[in-house]
Amino acid sequence: MDKKGKESPKQRILIVEDNAxxxxxxxxxxxxxxxxxxxxxxxxxxxxxxxxxKPDLILxxxxxxxxxxxxxxxxxKANKDLAHIPVVAVTAFAMSDDREKILEAGxxxxxxxxxxxAIFLQEVFAxxxxxxx
Ligand code: MN
Numbered sequence: 001m002d003k004k005g006k007e008s009p010k011q012r013i014l015i016v017e018d019n020a021x022x023x024x025x026x027x028x029x030x031x032x033x034x035x036x037x038x039x040x041x042x043x044x045x046x047x048x049x050x051x052x053x054k055p056d057l058i059l060x061x062x063x064x065x066x067x068x069x070x071x072x073x074x075x076x077k078a079n080k081d082l083a084h085i086p087v088v089a090v091t092a093f094a095m096s097d098d099r100e101k102i103l104e105a106g107x108x109x110x111x112x113x114x115x116x117x118a119i120f121l122q123e124v125f126a127x128x129x130x131x132x133x
Contacts, residue, residue: 010034010035010036011035011056011057011128012035012038012053012054012055012056012057013055013056013057013059013124014039014046014050014053014055015027015037015038015039015040015058016039016040016043016059016061016069016072017039017041017059017061017090018041018042018063018065020041022113023039023041025115026059026115026120027039029117029121030121030124033121033125035124038055043061043065043066043067043068043069043072044066044067046060046075046076047072047075047076047079047082050076050079050082050085051079051082056086056128057085057087057124057127057128058076058085058086058087058088059088059111059124060072060087060089060107061090061091062089062090063091069091070101070102073087073089073106073107074105076106077106086127086128087108088107088108088110088111088127089107089109089111090110090111090115091110091111091112108127111123
């Protein structure tokens, strides 16, 4: 609640993830932390969903069924209305080559799976904080 007694709008997280167990875990953790969460499993609608939902942060699985997260982040960053939204890779990729590939593709950050909940929340909130001027 702010000083006028109005509830400030919740920050919005879009999850793109094709594993139902991960979706449930991420959603539960983020909703508990007071965030507004929308999750989709189909990477092919990720850009349209980002346009419609206007998230403050996108958590994007790299290994999806029909399209790579690497291709999705390129589409997001090529869209002038979406390019400002931080996109975090949530990935089991661990090798340094893969990390480089992830950052080169346009991701702002990455979180390794399996996630530690404390670190996951810390990373999400760090990415939601307005950039220092
Ligand atoms: Mn996946």
